[in-house]
Amino acid sequence: MIAFIRRQRWLVGVLLLAGCRDLVDPALPDTAVSLNVPAVYTTWWSMTEACSGIHAPMSAIQWLEIPDVVSVPYPGRSDVQGYWSLASNRIVLAGNFAFDGALVRHEMLHALLRRGGHPRDEFLGACAGVVDCNQSCIDDAGPAPAFDPTAVPVTDDDLDVAIAVAPAHPSAAVDDGFFTVTIRVTNPRATPVVVTLPPTLNGTPVAFSYLVTGPRGGVGNATLALDSTTIEFAPHETKVQVFDFAVGDSLPLGAAFPITLPAGTYVISGAYGGRWVSDTVMIGP
Numbered sequence: 575m576i577a578f579i580r581r582q583r584w585l586v587g588v589l590l591l592a593g594c595r596d597l598v599d600p601a602l603p604d605t606a607v608s609l610n611v612p613a614v615y616t617t618w619w620s621m622t623e624a625c626s627g628i629h630a631p632m633s634a635i636q637w638l639e640i641p642d643v644v645s646v647p648y649p650g651r652s653d654v655q656g657y658w659s660l661a662s663n664r665i666v667l668a669g670n671f672a673f674d675g676a677l678v679r680h681e682m683l684h685a686l687l688r689r690g691g692h693p694r695d696e697f698l699g700a701c702a703g704v705v706d707c708n709q710s711c712i713d714d715a716g717p718a719p720a721f722d723p724t725a726v727p728v729t730d731d732d733l734d735v736a737i738a739v740a741p742a743h744p745s746a747a748v749d750d751g752f753f754t755v756t757i758r759v760t761n762p763r764a765t766p767v768v769v770t771l772p773p774t775l776n777g778t779p780v781a782f783s784y785l786v787t788g789p790r791g792g793v794g795n796a797t798l799a800l801d802s803t804t805i806e807f808a809p810h811e812t813k814v815q816v817f818d819f820a821v822g823d824s825l826p827l828g829a830a831f832p833i834t835l836p837a838g839t840y841v842i843s844g845a846y847g848g849r850w851v852s853d854t855v856m857i858g859p
Contacts, residue, residue, distance in 0.1 A: 599661045600649050602638065609637035609672065614752040621754075621816075622679045625701040628686040635685055636662050641669040658684035674831035675754070675818035680705040694718070698803055703782070703815040712801050721806045725766040730847030733769065733807075734760040737844040737851050744821050744857045751821035751858070752832070757782050757844035758814050761807035769805040771847040774798070779805070781846065782815035786833075788840035788857075793833055813846075821858040 611632075619632040640646050645653035646668050655674075656667040658681045665681045672678070680697075683705050687696060694715040697707040707715070736758045744753035759782075761767050771779035781804050783796040797815060799805055807813070818832035837858030843850050 597661050599659045599664055600647070600657070600666075602666065603640060603647060605643075606638050606640050606666065609639040609667065611637050612673070612750055612752075614673075614675075614749040615678065617749050617752070618675055618679050619682055621704055622682040622686060622701065625704045626683060626686050626696060627700065630686055632682075634663055636664040638664060638666045639669045639672050640666070643668050644670050656681050658690070660688070660690070671831065673752070673820070675752070676704075676706040676816065677831075680707070680711075698801055702803070703813060708800055718802045718806075721768065721802070722766040722808075725768040725806065726763065727770060728767045729770055730772075730849040732762075732767070733846060733849060734762050735844070735846050735849045735851050736760075737842065737853050739842060739853065739855050742855075744819070744855070746821050746859055753819055753821070753857075755784055755786075755817045755819065755842055755844065756814055757784065757817075757846065758812055759846035759849075760812040761810060764809045766809060767807050769807065769847065771799060771805060779847070781805075783845040783850075784817050785843045785845075786819075786835065786840055787843075789836060789838035793835075795833075 616632065623629050645655055646657070646666055648654045648657055654668075655671045656665065656677055658665050663685060665678075665685060667678070667681070679701075683696060683701055684690065687693070692698075692707060692711045692714040697705060697711055698715055698718075738756045738758070740754050740756065741748050744751065771781065773779050779799040780796045781799040783794065785794040786792055795817065804813070820832055820834045821837065822834050823836050835857055838856075840855050840857055841852055842855050843852040845851070
């Protein structure tokens with residue numbers, strides 16, 4: 575049986591992330607401890623460096639977590655799942671989300687940019703799909719720029735869609751078993767296009783989706799086109815969406831993300847709108 579996992583912050587726009595611009599770090603609860611940085615963070619850091627074009631040593635960051643919680647205190651707003659602070663170049667994570675790649679990369683991008691806020695060119699431009707940025711992040715980024723009025727209306731069938739798994743043969747011996755599935759969609763035309771995507775029941779179109787089927791059934795998820803730039807493509811532009819997974823039966827106790835898959839052969843399918851592509855992948859051990 576296929577279970578569709580609804581990641582709340584993608585589908586309904588609740589993104590509990592922050593970047594602190596103050597010169598004093600927010601106060602930490604007594605339960606905060608140094609984070610034993612997982613090996614995969616090096617890969618996630620490289621991904622964020624690559625999309626942002628900014629390079630800096632990850633070792634300069636002070637990593638902290640609050641174990642066994644789903645949120646951390648943050649001044650001036652409700653609790654958040656993680657934040658970066660300028661004063662000490664500090665990233666603080668709720669322990670249950672320390673393995674959530676998209677969230678961690680979001681905070682890594684703050685650290686590379688050395689600023690709070692969510693500049694549109696980075697969070698919804700260069701690093702869109704590599705880091706989380708849904709409705710609260712979109713609102714902070716400000717309105718999208720006007721798109722070319724000469725853009726040609728197209729459907730998802732007019733675009734090129736590809737899927738890539740990294741590493742190509744996921745194993746517990748690499749990055750502690752963490753791996754990514756990246757869906758790439760490209761406008762093959764030399765002219766700008768605007769895409770009409772199939773709407774969901776609430777009227778917001780589905781953008782990127784995945785479906786993984788294997789030894790124990792399947793799992794799937796989707797993101798919504800919450801920002802107009804999701805359906806607007808410049809000539810030959812490529813957009814991406816990264817989904818995170820891990821090899822194994824379960825994550826450490828209490829961890830919220832990502833999806834874990836036991837060793838075996840899987841068909842991994844990805845889509846933009848209703849345009850699907852698939853690949854067969856051997857996972858683990």
